């Protein structure tokens with residue numbers, strides 16, 4: 001493992017434009033549940049006998065806000081109870097060392113921001129769990145913790161409308177601004193792409209890796225198991241994101 005970490009660090013040190021793609025596996029080291037695989041949120045149905053993808057969907061939020069919010073609240077509580085880990089910090093450190101290092105995250109926990117990643121180089125493609133906003137009048141409320149201690153669904157104090165987080169639920173479109181920024185940066189190309197803790201279940205996650213590889217850039221993956229991406233990356237670092245990212249940064253920072 002030492003050799004491939006040294007090789008990955010060498011490639012990242014030489015790269016100018018870097019994209020780090022992150023998924024639930026990065027926050028698993030903070031104690032947050034992943035979605036697929038062992039113990040994943042999506043394995044199986046809810047006690048109501050519905051797949052979680054149906055319950056955490058835009059149509060369900062409209063049809064039965066209390067049921068949808070029952071599971072949104074679980075995600076919210078998990079995020080509020082946890083905090084960024086050394087993996088998030090290592091990524092923020094790399095972004096400080098490399099002014100053209102971007103993060104494309106599927107995570108809604110807000111941990112990249114909290115760890116110090118610059119928001120102007122952070123693409124939150126699935127939105128975030130906070131701040132809540134009213135679906136009727138648009139009023140914002142950043143008191144997620146308070147709302148989770150009261151009855152659900154949370155209602156707007158101004159108009160009584162149902163509040164929701166700015167997260168992309170199933171059957172909803174990705175945020176246009178985030179998609180535009182991703183496409184804009186992909187058009188400039190990347191020298192290196194590092195995929196961290198994701199099953200790469202979506203084309204917009206796989207595409208940057210394949211495009212960078214086709215253009216002769218360096219591609220790597222940090223994941224304890226193999227994924228869709230594994231056959232296409234130059235290096236698969238098998239292990240926990242927290243451990244491997246910390247080791248990578250100590251090589252890159254040269255300490």
Ligand code: APR
Nearest residue numbers: 023024025028034035036106197198199200223225240241
């Ligand atoms: N370090 C690195 N990777 C890990 C760790 C860890 N400590 N623990 C688990 N993993 C890996 C798993 O092997 C798996 O490949 O993290 C990945 C988690 O995959 P998913 O649960 O599918 O999460 P993700 O890829 O982020 O899902 C993408 O799907 O439904 C959407 O919105 C949801 O953002 C989520 C998206």
